[in-house]
Amino acid sequence: MPRSVHDRRWWILAVLxxxxxxxxxxxxxxxxxxxxxxxxxxxxxxxxQWIVDGYSLPFAGLLLAGGGxxxxxxxxxxxxxxxxxxGAFSLLAAFLTSVPTLLVARALMGASAAFIFPATLSTLxxxxxxxxxxxxxxxxxxxxxxxxxxxxxxxxxxxxVHFWYGSIFIINAPxxxxxxxxxxxxxxxxxxxxxxxxxxxxxxSGPWA
Numbered sequence: 301m302p303r304s305v306h307d308r309r310w311w312i313l314a315v316l317x318x319x320x321x322x323x324x325x326x327x328x329x330x331x332x333x334x335x336x337x338x339x340x341x342x343x344x345x346x347x348x349q350w351i352v353d354g355y356s357l358p359f360a361g362l363l364l365a366g367g368g369x370x371x372x373x374x375x376x377x378x379x380x381x382x383x384x385x386x387g388a389f390s391l392l393a394a395f396l397t398s399v400p401t402l403l404v405a406r407a408l409m410g411a412s413a414a415f416i417f418p419a420t421l422s423t424l425x426x427x428x429x430x431x432x433x434x435x436x437x438x439x440x441x442x443x444x445x446x447x448x449x450x451x452x453x454x455x456x457x458x459x460x461v462h463f464w465y466g467s468i469f470i471i472n473a474p475x476x477x478x479x480x481x482x483x484x485x486x487x488x489x490x491x492x493x494x495x496x497x498x499x500x501x502x503x504x505s506g507p508w509a
Contacts, residue, residue, distance in 0.1 A: 308486055309427045309428055309433070309437075311486045312423065312424075312427045312486055312487055312488070313424065313427065313428075313437050313440055313441070315479065315482045315483050315486050315487055316420040316423060316424060316441065316487070317440060317441060317444035318444075318475070318478065318479050318482070319379065319383065319416060319420050319479045319483070320417070320420055320441060320444045320445055320448065321444050321445075321447065321448040321475075322383075322386070322416075322472060322475045322476060322479060323359075323386075323413040323416050323417055323448075324444075324445050324448035324449060324452075325448040325449075325451065325452045325455070326355065326390075326409065326413070326452075326469075326472060327355055327356060327359075327449075327452070328448070328449050328452030328453055328456075329452040329453065329455055329456040329468045329471075330351065330352060330355070330456070330468060331352065331452070331453060331456070332453045332456040332457045332460065332468075333456055333460060333465045333468050334348045334351070334352075336460060336464075336465045337351065337402075337465050340464070340465060341397070341398065341399050341402070343399050347399045347403075350399075350403055351399070351402060351403060351406055354403045354406035354407045354410065355406045355407070355409055355410040355413075356410060357407075357410065358407050358408075358410035358411040358414060359410035359411070359413045359414045359417075360414075361414070362410075362411055362414035362415070363414050363417060363418055364418075365414070365415075366378070366382070366414040366415035366416070366417065366418050366419070367418035367419075367422065369415065370415065370418060370419040370422060371422065371491060371492035372491065372492065373491070374489050374490070374491050375419040375422050375423050375426075375489070375490050375491065376419070376423070376483060376487050376488065376489040376490070377489065378415050378419050379415070379416050379419040379420065379423075379483065379487075380480055380483060380484070381415075382412045382413070382414075382415035382416045382419075383412075383416060383476050383479055383480050383483075384476070384480060385408070385412040386409055386412040386413060386416065386472065386476055387472055387473050387476030387477065387480075389405050389408040389409045389412060390409060390469045390470070390472035390473060390476070391469070391470065391472075391473055392405050393405035393406060393409065393466070393469040394466030394467070394469040394470045395466060420441070421441070422490070422492075423487060423488070423490060424437050424438065424441060426488065426490040427488070455468075455471070456468050459471065
């Protein structure tokens with residue numbers, strides 16, 4: 301690992317923890333807004349359930365694909381593009397006024413999150429080559445996920461007291477912006493050695509050689 305990466309490894313961890321919080325908190329913050337959505341969007345109980353699951357299902361279904369693409373094309377690159385998509389779809393969801401369009405936006409948010417989550421884990425293994433420090437880093441990463449689960453409903457309730465239900469999606473935008481800028485300066489680019497070797501081979505001789 302380059303010395304510069306080693307020296308800023310704890311900053312890298314902080315940025316990755318923020319990124320995980322963004323992904324996880326959106327899975328819980330929406331729960332407290334369901335009664336408001338039911339009233340404002342005239343949504344049925346099944347529609348409300350789909351608003352919740354519309355994020356979780358694409359997220360779970362695309363995790364492996366997200367990990368594979370980040371290993372091949374660059375974990376930082378994939379994470380930043382996915383963060384940008386996540387922020388854009390969050391802003392879109394905030395101003396939608398019908399259940400079907402909101403479901404589409406939620407699904408696209410979940411799909412974007414699936415490309416963010418595995419990239420953070422892979423980047424941690426690159427930033428921390430010492431096994432004891434890596435274990436601590438994964439512990440902090442897991443704790444960040446737990447904190448996000450806990451603060452999601454609290455943050456959602458606080459926003460709904462003062463604003464409309466779209467505010468629970470708008471809050472993602474400044475967090476995403478901070479994560480993108482911070483990762484650009486702090487997080488190193490990395491790829492799987494096997495993916496890098498495959499790409500090099502293809503560039504020299506073509507995919508079917």
